[in-house]
Amino acid sequence: MLQSSVAAITILASVLAIAFLVAPEPQMVASAVKQAREQFSLSATAVSVNESVGAVLFAHERGASFGPSRHQSARPMMVSDALPITRAAASAMLEGEGPTHSGMQRVYISAGDGGFHEAQVRVDEVEGEGTSLVVLDATGQRFMSWFVPSGSCCQAGEGPPWTFWKYRGSDQVAGRWADVIEARDEEKHRVARWWVDPGSGLVLWSERYGADGAPTIMSGFKDIQIGKAHLAQDHVQLVSMNPVSSTGSKGWCTGLPQCPASLAGLPLVTHASSSSVRGERSMRLFYSDGFRSVSVVWSEGQLPGAKPIQDHAAGFPDVAVWQVGDGIVSVASNGSPEMLQEASSQLPGEQLWDPSVLERIGRGLSRLAGIN
Structure with a gap:
């Protein structure tokens, strides 16, 4: 009996050690501003x-x-x-x-x-x-x-x-x-x-x-x-978003602690969540009053150097990007710089990716089990 217990403990310790070693690191994202503007354009066009x-x-x-x-x-x-x-x-x-x-x-x-x-x-x-x-x-x-x-x-x-x-x-x-x-x-x-x-x-x-x-x-x-138009038979819908009426369903909000019903005074219009082939999750939220819009994206990943980014370019949505644990939050807006700042302040603040031993083991076990 004692030998069986020792063997079981040894196996468990080995599994936990392997899980710690194989725990996946969030992927580095070098083009966060470009991706934020792409997501803004996709969402704005979709609605x-x-x-x-x-x-x-x-x-x-x-x-x-x-x-x-x-x-x-x-x-x-x-x-x-x-x-x-x-x-x-x-x-x-x-x-x-x-x-x-x-x-x-x-x-x-x-x-x-x-x-x-x-x-x-x-x-x-x-x-x-x-x-x-x-x-x-x-x-x-x-x-x-x-x-x-x-x-x-x-x-x-x-x-x-x-x-x-x-x-x-x-x-x-x-x-x-x-x-x-x-x-x-x-x-x-x-x-x-x-x-x-x-x-x-x-x-x-x-x-x-x-x-x-x-x-x-x-x-x-x-x-x-x-009075005249022709829709091509082979047309492609590049992105599919969900109506705000679906936000009552269980688990609709992914990654963020909560997905606000309004942001910087704008109502939530549409949303979508997804997982990549590598198991990386993402959440998209789009807020608009028809004149001004704010796009919010949370996705698993790391910013190089973990430094927050702000980018302003005439004619393009202003962008703010920062690290929140194992994910990146990006905000893009065609409103004023003040609107971008207000929207950003209403979302989770900066938090560096610094997982505990237990968190690493948990991520490793999920990887071993094929969950990510």
């Missing part, structure tokens, strides 16, 4: 928040060439003075689902040198079904295609602290007359403009502006047909 812009930003991160940068001014207008309108009136004009249509869009993204890269996106939207997006490179060849199912983005809320204005008269975009709506911040600086077709409700052109009043992103149709 139809400026999907053409999101598709182009994603293609840019994946290496698409859009040719040399060049100067591009804000769109000139043939309208007179602007009159204030209510937030409800602006929302009604900007958030409606448009009819079936097709056309080619231009998307201008910042090149970081004061100029812009111009991309073209073929858009085909069938009302009630979805939108097909084809991003073309500088040679006019298809770089990637994407299908986005129909769906409403964002629940009603207070929205940003902006005032809204409608210009007198009409302007022309792609041969159609459009009303021009402008948003201004609390200091009365313009932050965005939209050219809206009053007949169909489609946003024909839109621009976002930086603190200096210069455009940071511009996009819209150069030609369009209302």
Whole structure:
């Protein structure tokens, strides 16, 4: 009996020692900022928040060439003075689902040198079904295609602290007359403009502006047909996200201690969790009011040097990344730097990866058992 007990203890000690030795280390992630911007673009496009812009930003991160940068001014207008309108009136004009249509869009993204890269996106939207997006490179060849199912983005809320204005008269975009709506911040600086077709409700052109009043992103149709569109039979849905209504299911939140229902004043719109072929888990959360958005990603991994990262680039989402135990938290936002800071402060703080002996043994046992 004594010999059996000693043998069992010896075997157990050997297993625990092996488990300690084979405990997996979180994978090093050298391109955390790039991945954060990719995830922001994927999520924004998946829920139809400026999907053409999101598709182009994603293609840019994946290496698409859009040719040399060049100067591009804000769109000139043939309208007179602007009159204030209510937030409800602006929302009604900007958030409606448009009819079936097709056309080619231009998307201008910042090149970081004061100029812009111009991309073209073929858009085909069938009302009630979805939108097909084809991003073309500088040679006019298809770089990637994407299908986005129909769906409403964002629940009603207070929205940003902006005032809204409608210009007198009409302007022309792609041969159609459009009303021009402008948003201004609390200091009365313009932050965005939209050219809206009053007949169909489609946003024909839109621009976002930086603190200096210069455009940071511009996009819209150069030609369009209302009532006609074609969805390719071989279309691909690059990412699938879950509706916020599914957050009541058990275990929906992975990695983070909790997944907030709102962040920096924005409601949770959609989410998704996944595991890679290597067993590495991740959690994606996307918050938006339809104007400003925040993407949060938790994924197992380590930052080189474990140093927090912040990255700001005109025309691209601002990014903050930091280590939280065996995972990395990344936050990307197209809102203000203050919104990024507020969102980051409402998530778990920095915590270096320094597992105890018991934690290492636990990870090793999971690996031996084939769990990761």
